Amino acid sequence: MNKFTTALTAGVLAFAPMALFAEDSSDPIVIPIHNWSSQIVMSHVVGQIFESMGNNVEFVTTDSQAVYESVRMGDVTLELEVWEGAFGASFRAALEKGGLHDAGDHDAVTREDWWYPMWTKDACPGLPSWEALNDCAAVFATAETGDKGRYLDGPVDWLKHGQERVEALGMDFVVVNAGSAAALWAEIGAAEANKTPVVVFNWTPNFAEAVWPGEFVEFPKWEDGCDKDPAVGPNKDALYDCGNPADGYLKKAAWDGMKDKWPAAYDVLTKISFTNPQIAEMARLVDVEELEPEEAAAEWLEANPTVWQGWAS
Amino acid sequence: MADVAGSIKNDTVGPAQWSRGRVALALVAVAVFLTLLHYAGLLPDWLFRIPESMIPPFAGWLDAIFNFVKDDLGLLKLTRTLTEGLEWLLDVTANLMFGKRRWPHIGPIPWTAVAGVAAVIGYYLGGWRMAALGAGTFIWTALIGQWKIAMETMSVLMVAAPLAFFIGLTLGILAWKYTWVNRTIKPVLSVLQTLPFFTYLLPAVIFFKVGPTAGAVATTIYAIPPMILMTTLGLQKVSPEVVEAGNMSGCTKWQLLRHVYLPSARTEILVGVNQVIMLCLAMVVLTAFIGMPGLGAKLLAMMGSFKLGRSFEIGVTIVLLAVMLDRMSKAWVVKQPEHFERGTPWWRRHAILLTGVAVFVFFCILAQFVDLAAEIGRKQNFSQGKEIDTLIKGFLALEPVQATTGAIRYVLNVWILNPFRDFLLSIPTPAFIMLIVAFALSLGGKKPAIYGAIFFSLVALSGWWDRSVITLYSVISAVSLALLIGVPLGIVAARSEKWSQRVLLACDTAQTFPSFIYLIPAIMLFGITATSVVMSILIFAMVPLIRYTIEGLRTVPPEMTEAADMSGATRMQKLWNVQLPLALPTMAVGFNQAIMFAFFMVIIAAFIGTQDLGQELQRTLAGTDLGKNFVLGICVSLMALTFDLTIMQWASDQKKALGLPD
Numbered sequence: 002m003n004k005f006t007t008a009l010t011a012g013v014l015a016f017a018p019m020a021l022f023a024e025d026s027s028d029p030i031v032i033p034i035h036n037w038s039s040q041i042v043m044s045h046v047v048g049q050i051f052e053s054m055g056n057n058v059e060f061v062t063t064d065s066q067a068v069y070e071s072v073r074m075g076d077v078t079l080e081l082e083v084w085e086g087a088f089g090a091s092f093r094a095a096l097e098k099g100g101l102h103d104a105g106d107h108d109a110v111t112r113e114d115w116w117y118p119m120w121t122k123d124a125c126p127g128l129p130s131w132e133a134l135n136d137c138a139a140v141f142a143t144a145e146t147g148d149k150g151r152y153l154d155g156p157v158d159w160l161k162h163g164q165e166r167v168e169a170l171g172m173d174f175v176v177v178n179a180g181s182a183a184a185l186w187a188e189i190g191a192a193e194a195n196k197t198p199v200v201v202f203n204w205t206p207n208f209a210e211a212v213w214p215g216e217f218v219e220f221p222k223w224e225d226g227c228d229k230d231p232a233v234g235p236n237k238d239a240l241y242d243c244g245n246p247a248d249g250y251l252k253k254a255a256w257d258g259m260k261d262k263w264p265a266a267y268d269v270l271t272k273i274s275f276t277n278p279q280i281a282e283m284a285r286l287v288d289v290e291e292l293e294p295e296e297a298a299a300e301w302l303e304a305n306p307t308v309w310q311g312w313a314s
Numbered sequence: 315m316a317d318v319a320g321s322i323k324n325d326t327v328g329p330a331q332w333s334r335g336r337v338a339l340a341l342v343a344v345a346v347f348l349t350l351l352h353y354a355g356l357l358p359d360w361l362f363r364i365p366e367s368m369i370p371p372f373a374g375w376l377d378a379i380f381n382f383v384k385d386d387l388g389l390l391k392l393t394r395t396l397t398e399g400l401e402w403l404l405d406v407t408a409n410l411m412f413g414k415r416r417w418p419h420i421g422p423i424p425w426t427a428v429a430g431v432a433a434v435i436g437y438y439l440g441g442w443r444m445a446a447l448g449a450g451t452f453i454w455t456a457l458i459g460q461w462k463i464a465m466e467t468m469s470v471l472m473v474a475a476p477l478a479f480f481i482g483l484t485l486g487i488l489a490w491k492y493t494w495v496n497r498t499i500k501p502v503l504s505v506l507q508t509l510p511f512f513t514y515l516l517p518a519v520i521f522f523k524v525g526p527t528a529g530a531v532a533t534t535i536y537a538i539p540p541m542i543l544m545t546t547l548g549l550q551k552v553s554p555e556v557v558e559a560g561n562m563s564g565c566t567k568w569q570l571l572r573h574v575y576l577p578s579a580r581t582e583i584l585v586g587v588n589q590v591i592m593l594c595l596a597m598v599v600l601t602a603f604i605g606m607p608g609l610g611a612k613l614l615a616m617m618g619s620f621k622l623g624r625s626f627e628i629g630v631t632i633v634l635l636a637v638m639l640d641r642m643s644k645a646w647v648v649k650q651p652e653h654f655e656r657g658t659p660w661w662r663r664h665a666i667l668l669t670g671v672a673v674f675v676f677f678c679i680l681a682q683f684v685d686l687a688a689e690i691g692r693k694q695n696f697s698q699g700k701e702i703d704t705l706i707k708g709f710l711a712l713e714p715v716q717a718t719t720g721a722i723r724y725v726l727n728v729w730i731l732n733p734f735r736d737f738l739l740s741i742p743t744p745a746f747i748m749l750i751v752a753f754a755l756s757l758g759g760k761k762p763a764i765y766g767a768i769f770f771s772l773v774a775l776s777g778w779w780d781r782s783v784i785t786l787y788s789v790i791s792a793v794s795l796a797l798l799i800g801v802p803l804g805i806v807a808a809r810s811e812k813w814s815q816r817v818l819l820a821c822d823t824a825q826t827f828p829s830f831i832y833l834i835p836a837i838m839l840f841g842i843t844a845t846s847v848v849m850s851i852l853i854f855a856m857v858p859l860i861r862y863t864i865e866g867l868r869t870v871p872p873e874m875t876e877a878a879d880m881s882g883a884t885r886m887q888k889l890w891n892v893q894l895p896l897a898l899p900t901m902a903v904g905f906n907q908a909i910m911f912a913f914f915m916v917i918i919a920a921f922i923g924t925q926d927l928g929q930e931l932q933r934t935l936a937g938t939d940l941g942k943n944f945v946l947g948i949c950v951s952l953m954a955l956t957f958d959l960t961i962m963q964w965a966s967d968q969k970k971a972l973g974l975p976d
Binding site: 034035036038061063066067070074076144145156158180181182186190191193194195212284288291 | 415515516519520523524525526602603604605606607610611614615617618619620621699700707710711716720723724727728732833834835837838839841842843919920921922923924925929932933935
């Protein structure tokens with residue numbers, strides 16, 4: 002680890018002349034970490050890049066919704082994963098109040114939609130089409146839903162409009178909201194034991210892909226305005242009658258004061274952009290290889306110098 | 315004279331109770347009538363639920379007040395200044411415990427040194443067994459590979475617990491000295507103890523900066539109430555003779571407090587310390603939402619990626635830490651100060667202290683040469699995360715397990731829980747309030763009834779009625795089930811000392827084991843349904859029921875049981891006619907705590923997936939709806955307080971009637 006830090010520093014020193022034009026404050030840059038692996042590793046990756054530039058970095062664990070208030074006040078300097086679907090609303094609300102701004106997108110796109118683990122296909126071979134899913138709704142029935150299928154949606158605060166879609170498309174499903182991501186995993190984990198077919202809310206990139214191979218349900222393709230104009234989409238009288246966009250943004254956000262306090266680090270932050278496979282790899286190192294996040298970050302940096310050295314120059 | 319007064323009082327109590335019962339009955343009758351009217355479709359809508367238009371915008375008002383206090387009165391500036399001081403303290407402990415790069419740049423203390431010192435302290439307090447517990451806890455933590463995160467947690471608790479102790483002690487002394495302080499503090503404490511945790515999470519972040527500081531503040535606030543109560547209680551009990559002796563030897567006021575009152579109240583104060591420590595540990599996981607580092611944060615991350623085994627191991631560490639600190643602080647309560655004969659040499663008087671220092675220095679030096687004594691790396695630890703994962707999953711996949719849970723889930727959800735919920739929701743708001751008032755009136759009397767009426771009317775006015783009812787329904791269902799299981803368990807366990815001890819240890823474990831960890835197996839067994847919610851609350855609510863049942867039965871005066879034995883009562887007769895009636899007031903306290911715990915847990919159960927206040931509270935975490943967050947929290951608090959007031963009133967009335975000490 003020590004050897005590696007030296008190597009990092011040496012690598013960065015080679016590019017040092019470029020960074021000399023502005024002096025970063027010696028106060029620690031505070032990076033928030035949340036409770037999913039890719040975000041934790043990515044935060045450590047970026048933290049180690051900053052450290053290699055001579056900055057002080059500190060990590061703080063926070064709730065992924067409450068964090069925007071802290072970024073706004075400058076208690077936390079930045080946020081590396083702003084998901085369009087899950088945190089878009091909180092991010093926009095904080096943006097309106099002022100104090101933080103959009104620091105650019107990652108290359109990675111996010112997708113959040115109805116999803117099923119592969120074993121479900123045995124019980125309902127017509128998948129991934131949504132009509133086929135609807136035809137075998139009874140397969141997904143539980144004790145509480147009678148003969149209708151159960152769709153397990155994300156927590157209500159993620160505003161996924163599962164209920165509206167079921168109504169708009171006339172599906173034979175009952176929507177049940179899970180209370181947290183952990184609850185979703187627990188349901189999939191329980192279903193795995195005897196390969197019970199389930200259809201749940203899921204998203205990519207995340208660790209689940211590595212643990213449970215699966216596919217998204219193909220709904221009518223997303224068209225702009227599907228959430229605002231009833232005329233858009235197959236049902237002319239209803240909103241939310243299409244699937245979610247398959248390419249939602251994944252943003253970075255920064256505290257307004259970061260630019261002046263740590264200009265060099267800010268410059269790097271705006272350049273940082275990870276792709277889906279890179280994020281999946283980070284998650285895999287922790288979730289499958291069982292590395293600690295710090296080690297995973299160091300390993301990733303070591304394995305992908307070409308990716309990040311360009312940003313730090 | 316006294317007899318006459320007593321009989322007069324009795325006479326007046328008789329009819330009053332009658333009329334109390336009658337009023338309650340009348341209220342129930344009206345409620346039933348209203349409900350039937352609603353079923354018949356004859357009840358006007360505005361009598362069923364308060365119309366939207368009549369609901370005052372509490373949330374907006376609170377937001378305005380909050381902003382005024384925060385910015386215009388400059389509270390934010392003040393708290394932020396305090397934060398800096400607190401941060402400095404936290405940085406020092408963080409440096410010592412896990413080597414954060416801050417002044418004084420000494421740490422981290424090697425794990426062997428900490429374990430060694432824990433063993434010496436344990437030996438001092440409770441002999442070899444306690445020493446083994448102290449050292450064992452830390453050795454486990456190090457070997458399982460959680461040393462650093464455990465020390466991150468400890469570094470915050472080391473600041474938060476003493477802080478809670480000092481603030482609690484000071485407020486407790488003030489409350490004992492000035493009645494007006496006591497009168498103002500009491501209701502504030504009641505509200506604090508029933509306010510859901512999510513409600514003070516956001517203000518903590520805003521005023522004290524996300525991170526260990528907010529974590530420390532939230533932990534401190536949560537842990538203060540019992541310290542205040544125990545201090546006041548202890549000081550009130552100090553016997554006048556001791557005070558007199560102090561006065562005669564010419565003590566000043568301060569000396570009297572320092573050398574007479576506080577030492578005499580030592581036992582109560584130390585019980586308060588014990589409570590502070592336990593509550594601090596209970597907060598380890600919840601404060602991770604606002605930046606508390608360490609075990610809690612790691613646990614949340616592990617649960618986010620479905621690693622049951624590692625979560626479980628973290629849970630074990632937290633329990634071990636809690637049990638160790640609990641036992642040690644309790645041993646400290648029992649241990650009386652040692653007094654040496656005049657002329658005992660200095661080193662003999664301080665033998666334990668010297669041993670502790672020697673052990674500490676020895677391991678610190680050893681760690682310089684032997685890496686393993688300083689730190690156990692990831693590749694060297696004995697974590698069995700994956701194996702436990704397989705074990706848990708294997709168990710859950712067993713055919714009989716699945717069949718049983720499937721049946722329980724079906725029966726509970728389809729036949730009991732969901733119909734019960736729908737029934738409660740179908741009761742018109744005024745009828746519901748009347749039922750609550752009738753309950754409070756018949757059990758606790760006029761005062762709780764009036765409070766109940768006010769509190770539930772406020773809940774109705776908050777505009778969150780349906781969600782409040784669903785919250786209440788989960789609480790009632792879980793506590794009823796807990797009664798059915800917990801009380802018999804307590805009765806059986808109370809028969810022998812050995813079993814009492816064992817069951818109480820299980821209770822301690824269940825209580826300190828982070829509640830989040832229950833949620834996952836509950837979901838895997840019962841799905842995301844009401845059953846899971848009720849089951850996870852059930853575990854938590856059963857603890858005080860069992861504990862107080864055992865306590866109540868074992869403290870029945872022996873004369874009473876002997877009298878029963880002599881008159882030839884069978885075991886069952888003795889239980890039903892002597893022991894249970896006498897234990898009932900104590901058991902009622904347990905019942906009350908069970909309800910409070912249930913209200914606490916039902917909010918956390920929002921992580922499973924509910925449709926109650928907890929779910930809405932979770933939604934407000936984004937930080938934009940402080941007012942709404944507060945309104946929701948108060949709703950929970952008001953409902954919990956109604957039960958608290960009623961049951962506690964009943965318990966104290968009963969104790970008086972039975973001639974038992976309070």
